[in-house]
Amino acid sequence: MTGGEADMRGLSGRMAIVTGGASGIGEGIALRLAEAGAHVAILDADEANAQRVEQAIADAGGTAHAEAADICDYDVVVRAVDRAEAALGPAYALVNCAGGGAIVPFLETDAAQRRKTVAVNLEGAANVTHAVLKGMAQRGEGRVIMISSEGARIGSSGQAVYCAAKAGMIALAKTLAREFARDGITFNSVAPGLxxxxxxxxxxxxxxxxxxxxxxxxxxxxxxxxxxGRPDDVAGIVAFLASDEAAYITGQVISVSGGASMIG
Ligand SMILES: NC(=O)c1ccc[n+]([C@@H]2O[C@H](COP(=O)([O-])OP(=O)(O)OC[C@H]3O[C@@H](n4cnc5c(N)ncnc54)[C@H](O)[C@@H]3O)[C@@H](O)[C@H]2O)c1
Missing domain, CATH: 1.10.287 (Helix Hairpins)
Known part of the structure; x- marks a missing residue:
């Protein structure tokens, strides 16, 4: 697949890992990055759908590789990243999109649910970022994009711990944006609305x-x-942030919410 109209400077032939790429927003991102010529590794716990997206990209003439992995398990993540890089080359971009959470009033949640929500949305992103970052720093280039949530900035009833974990992703990105700025790696967050x-x-x-x-x-x-919103609404800004066009943008949060919130 060559870029054509979907071309974004600097994505063609580069390797991008998309966690959660088997469904919804992550699937939209995986398809868009592949359209722009990136070689896309889909890391997702849902093996069947990860393979379905891999096949869809291949059918459209692109290059993709599916890896079944639970992002909450660091050792599993390291092995999946190793296999993905062996298949497609070193990761240039990482999109941390796997995550999610139910809408439940805070007082009706239990400790196990709260722990799981933090594990899936924050620890998981930290695990995958940790697994790819050393290689990116050695190569002196990389793009890390967090799919956070508008709820991290404005709150969302019934999603207290989810929003806290999503806010944690933003803080993780901002801190790493400072730590790794001189290594040529940028970190940005996208905050989708509904x-x-x-x-x-x-x-x-x-x-x-x-x-x-x-x-x-x-x-x-x-x-x-x-x-x-539709998954495709989020995919465009992610492709932009992964491209050469965004070389001078780091530590930022960008809303994709149809204007539901307008944050300065
Ligand atoms: N849909 C929304 O309104 C919305 C709004 C703001 C933010 N988000 C965020 O966008 C991201 C994608 O959400 P979506 O709505 O597309 O959800 P989705 O359920 O359609 O897709 C999520 C994907 O993540 C994968 N996943 C979940 N836990 C995983 C784990 N532990 N290890 C590996 N893969 C795992 C799932 O298998 C699934 O393929 C999530 O992080 C979500 O929090 C969604």
Whole structure:
């Protein structure tokens, strides 16, 4: 697959790892990076869907490699990154997109749920970043992009620990942006607002899909751009941040929320 209209300077032939690339926003990002000519490694716990996305990229003429891995297990992550780099070459970009969480009032959560939410959304991103960073620093180049959440900046009822973990991703990126600036590595965060994905459908609907859909419709009316987000809305800014166009941007947070929040 060559870039064509989707071309972003500096992505063609470069290797990008996308965690959570088997579904929703991560899938959109994996497809977009491949369209721009990147060689994409999909790291996801969902092996069947990771392979489905790998196949979709290959069918479109691109290069991809699926690795089944739980990002919460550091040893598993290191082995998956090693295999992905053996298949596609050293990682130039890492997109930490795997994550998620249910909408549950804080007092109804238990300690195990809270630990899991932090593990999936914050520890997991730290694990994968740790596994790729040494190589990036040795090569003197790299791009790390966190898929955080607008809830990290403005809060979101029923998602206290999830939002705290997502805010942790932003702080992780800002701190590493300083530590690794002289190594040629940039770190930025993207904060999606409500985005229509399998996770969001499940979180909104619970057992009552119709009620969930009605709620989504109501929320859409309160968003300045008049609709909830789509995975593709997030993919463009990620491709930009991974490209040469963003060489002088680091430690930033960019909202993709249809204007639901306007943060200076
Ligand atoms: N959908 C939204 O409204 C929204 C809004 C803001 C932020 N986000 C964030 O965007 C990211 C993607 O969300 P989505 O809505 O596309 O969800 P999704 O459920 O459609 O996709 C998430 C993917 O992450 C993978 N994953 C989950 N835990 C994992 C683990 N421990 N190890 C490896 N892979 C794992 C899943 O298998 C899945 O393929 C998440 O980090 C989410 O928190 C989503």
């Amino acid at each position: 985005t229509d994905t399998p996770m969001m459908a499940a979180a909104m609907a619970g057992d009552e899909e119709e009620a969930g859909r009605a709620l989504l419709g109501k929320i859409a009316r309160s968003i300045p751009l008049g609709r909830v």
